[in-house]
Amino acid sequence: MIIVGIDIGSRSIKSVVLKDGVLEATTCIETTYEPKEQIRQLLSGLQYDCLVATGYGRYLVRDDFGAEVITEIKAHALGVRYFFPEARTILDIGGQDTKAIALSPEGTVVRFEMNDRCAAGTGRFLEVMARALGVEIAGLADLALASSEAAPISSLCTVFAESEVIGLISRGQRREIIAKGIILSIAKRSTALLKRVGLQAPVVFTGGVALNKALVETLERLLNLSLWVPREPQITGALGAALSVWNTRAGLGSRCSPRAANPEEP
């Protein structure tokens, strides 16, 4: 049974091919302003028995491509436990939101918290700050790693924090110190979110922002534990979407019937 899981986020679309419960292939492309076209291209060369979607664009894939849908909370839980069966807490930082998810020893979601509608402490925040410092997103981590000192960034709002950064630049503060401050502000915010769900080790860090080595290092220091980061941290949502069907249908020989699966949906 071949299942394609697809996770439509604000910045990128991730997909996986799951063959008989084993991860076969992954892709990650930009969402752009035409996600439907992007999805069409992504799916055009694929043969599959079942399509499952998660992420903010999940209903788009359901309505236009006949996918089943699950929320990204459940998807991340399933995807993370594929790589780390002992995981108890997940921190996922994506393009526009941050989630902390507490898992039971068996892997079911016990509690979760998400940031509100603003983009503070998300991938988008890092993009804005990197631009203000004149570097690429990867360059921001390099700058931060090069400094032992962190500038104070107190604003929780992306727009205000950007003004703060610009203020620091105009006062002649070194970029490395500002970059370190930016990373520290995200790390503190994420730590608070993790504590609200009742942090338990092992903690897995996923989402595109988990690729930022400076943030991983800072979080590990604040939490006083080592974070587990999957090799491709962006794809756990898409993988979990695919696994949700595999786990319930494997061996049953049942095919997908996406519309019947969610008759109440608007």
Added chain:
Amino acid sequence: MGYESLWQKLGLDLEAHEGLLNGLGKVYEQVFLAQKNRPQAMEYFDQVVGSIHGARVEELFKAKEESRLVVGTFCVFVPEEIVWAVNGICVGLCAGAEVGFEQAEELLPRNLCALIKAFFGFKLARVCPYVEICDFLVGETTCDGKKKAYEIFNSLKKTYVMHVPQKKDEESLKLWLNEVRRFKEEIERASGREISVAELKEAIELINRRREALNRLNELRRADPPPISGLDTLLINQIAFYDDPVRFTTKVNELCSELEERVKKGQGVCPKGTPRIIVSGCPMAIPNWKIPYIIESAGAVIVGEESCVGRRNTRNLVEVSSSTVDGLVENIANRYMGIDCAIFTPNVERAENLKEMVSELSAQGVVHYSLKFCDPYTIEVHHMDNAVSSLVPTLRIETDYSQEDMEQLRTRIEAFLELLK
């Protein structure tokens, strides 16, 4: 229709008003009329909303021609029995939509609860016939936002403010009793009539009957499957604030009889076993249906509203066992002091009441709903969550009247419902 001349007389901005009603009609269709298995008796309430600024406003207009007093309120703390006792009319005012916010923000800070901005907005945009038709408004000190905003609002429309105390000790009760007495004097002065024992008793019974009917409706939701949706029940609770109480009570009781039949036959608004949710927290004024709509369209059913527009408004009745006006006034003051509003410190009854609702209604999850910038309720979520999170999963939501966070909220609510399975 044919209410334009009425609206014109009240000085409404007819064009903006028409836009508002058209928008409301579309939302109502999508949120309410699209529901499946609705009770037949909802037809009356659909009509009331269908003519939301028409039929009832016309009734109020006639009442004014008969020199009856019409008083507008925003809060369950205003002892409306006293208004009804002088043959007056009490109406809850429009405060549930993002209307006239730009104008409101010329007078108020941006970072303020949507409910306060909305009642300014409706007035400033001249789209609420109720606020225009009222002789005056009655405010109360149930939050700092409203308290200070009434000072400004008073220049737009005469607003009498009642001092609600913030503790529940003896001294506070005395203060409140005096406030209720002063309110009675104010209403007597405004209406030009003195309240008799018989009149006050009758008014108390009138409002008690309305509360009893709503309590009967709430009781019926204990059934699995519940015979009525949370959206429809919320709507009925919202309508309770401005409809004629005699007719409203009759219609709610008719609905309850139909629902009793449904329960007997095991019929529900959703399949047996549908996840049962209680929404707890801030009031939801018409047409604030965002959260219940998301919850119920995601496949759960709301079985209780721990809210001013819900159980907080109906829980306690006023005792009629007194043969003097002052005795009855005291009974009224006692009843209102029992309200578990988050303005009180401490507010221990509220957590107990929520626990009781969770167990009586066999709820499987609680959604804490707060309006952004509503300090009393947003802070009190801490205690409320401690009280119930060991019993059922809980979800905290802070939002306002805008629609832009619909998808984020949908994701969180759907993920919460996945937890309950």
